[in-house]
Amino acid sequence: MRRAKHTLWILVLGLMTAQCGGGGGEKEARDPFAAMKKNKVVRIAIDAVNLPFGFGSGTGVQGYDVDLGEEIGKDLGYTVKWVKFPFEKLFDILRNGEVELVISAISITPERKKQFVFSxxxxxSGNTIARRRDKQGIKDLASLAGKRVGVQSSTTGQLFMESQKVAANVTLTKFPTLDDALGALNRTEIDAVVGDDPILTYSIAKSFDNLMTTGVxxxxxxxxxxxxxxxxxxxRKVNATIARLKKSGTLEELHKKWFQDVLEKTALARKKMEEQEGLKTAPKVISVSIVKTGSGGFRMxxxxxxxxxxxxxxxxxTSSPINTNGNHGNCRFPNPIPPGDYRLSMPVFKINEAITVPKNATRSMTLDMSISGDKFHITLH
Structure with missing residues (x-):
């Protein structure tokens, strides 16, 4: 009897040992962090069609986020293995344990923090509006009412436009990437794009001269x-790397590396456009040219x-006094004249004609007056 009990106790111990060993093995198999430490490789997922944060063909990848990820790998003492996925797939592959980190210009939001943790x-960053340069009427959220607006799928830009209440009757079109959305905007298939400001600014500066962001x-x-x-x-280790990069100024250097030339080009283009817009409403310096045509008896x-x-x-x-020479005469308005509708009068001829000083990107114009017999022909250009 004692022998039987002894045998039974050994069997129980064996089962307990097997269960403990099996449980540990399952945990290790489900824990990619343990595999990462064992293999000295950290797998980082990225959307590689996301300039300038991540981009590259084939197995290669570069960008702001890639530089950040390599710094994290260096501090961990691990090799970085970059894994490319479309943006909307990044969350699932992290959840499934296929990677340890996702670094892909992902905005920190309360909804995402319910499922994941952020560094x-x-x-x-923030969302802004991109439009064609000739569509000055699109300048803020309210101006998108009734417009066709492109967004990138699964982004905060999409969520924002789906929840906003300011612009009514917006037709949303979802695109795999912001670059695809900008292409559609450039082809006039949509009226605007709402998305991440740094990404839109970079892509427009590099590839779309006909487009611009609103700057808001x-x-x-x-x-x-x-x-x-x-x-x-x-x-904790990722946060330590970010803190180091902030303190050392490396993050600022990364910003300069990937954005400085783009921001300078964008600022220059915006300044030029503002100057052109200002010229349209700026007062015009108007010169007057008078020409006698035909053989009438009028003496100039x-x-x-x-x-x-x-x-x-x-x-x-009022213009300066007219000065004539033969069949030609001239004068000028000494004070610039704002665009608008006017009546042109010339008492010596009892002329009272309607004339418009237009809005255009010039500072000076010429008023041509031709005299034929007792008739005047007036043009302003």
Missing amino acids: DPYFA RLTSEDYGVLLRKSDRELL ERLDGHVVALSGSNGSF
């Missing part, structure tokens, strides 16, 4: 490295000393 912020951010967001909630030790010297007058809602303006 400390490493880049300040609709949201304020931060990018963070994405991890599973269980990987607290890895999170009769105009000497007389003036041309313009009167309208923007004020009244």
Whole structure:
């Protein structure tokens, strides 16, 4: 009997040992962090069609986020293995344990924090509007009412446009990448794109001279490295790297490396456009040219000393005295004249004609007056 009990006890111990060993093996198999430490390789997922944060063909990849990921790998003492996926797939492959980190210009949001954990912020961002340069009417969220707007799938830009209440009757079109959306905008298939400001700004500066951003951010967001909630030790190490890069100025250097030339080009283009827009509404310096045509008996010297007058809602303006030479005469308005509708008068001829000073990107114009017999023909260009 004692022998039987002894045998039974050995069997129980054996089962307990097997269960403990099997449980540990299952945990290790499900824990990619343990595999990472064992293999000295950290797998990082990235959307490689996301300039300038991640891009590259074949197995190669480069960008702001790649530089950040390599710094994290260096501090961990591990080799980085970059894994490319479309943006909307990044969350699933992290959840399934196919990678340890996701670094791909991912905005930190309350909804995403319900399922994952984020590192400390490493880049300040936000959504803005991109439009064609000739569509000055699109300048803010309200101006998107009734428009066709492109967004990137599964991004905060899509979520924002689906939840906003300011612009009514917006037709949303979802694209795999912001670059695809910008291409559609450039082809006039849509009216605007809402998406991450730094990505839109970079892509437009590099590839779309006909497009621009409004310069107004609709949201304020931060990018963070994405991890599973269980990987607290890895999170601590990632945050330590980000803190080091901030303190050393490396993050600032990365920003200059990937954005400085783009920001300078964007600022220059915006300044030029603002100057052109300003010229359209700027007062015009107007010169007057008078020419006698035909063989009428009118003597041009009769105009000497007389003036041309313009009167309208923007004020009244008088030219300098007319000076003639043969069949030609000239004068000028000494004060610039704002664009608008005016009445042109010339008392010596009892002329009272409607004339418009247009909005255009010039500072000077010429008023041509031709005299044929007792008739005047007036053009402003």
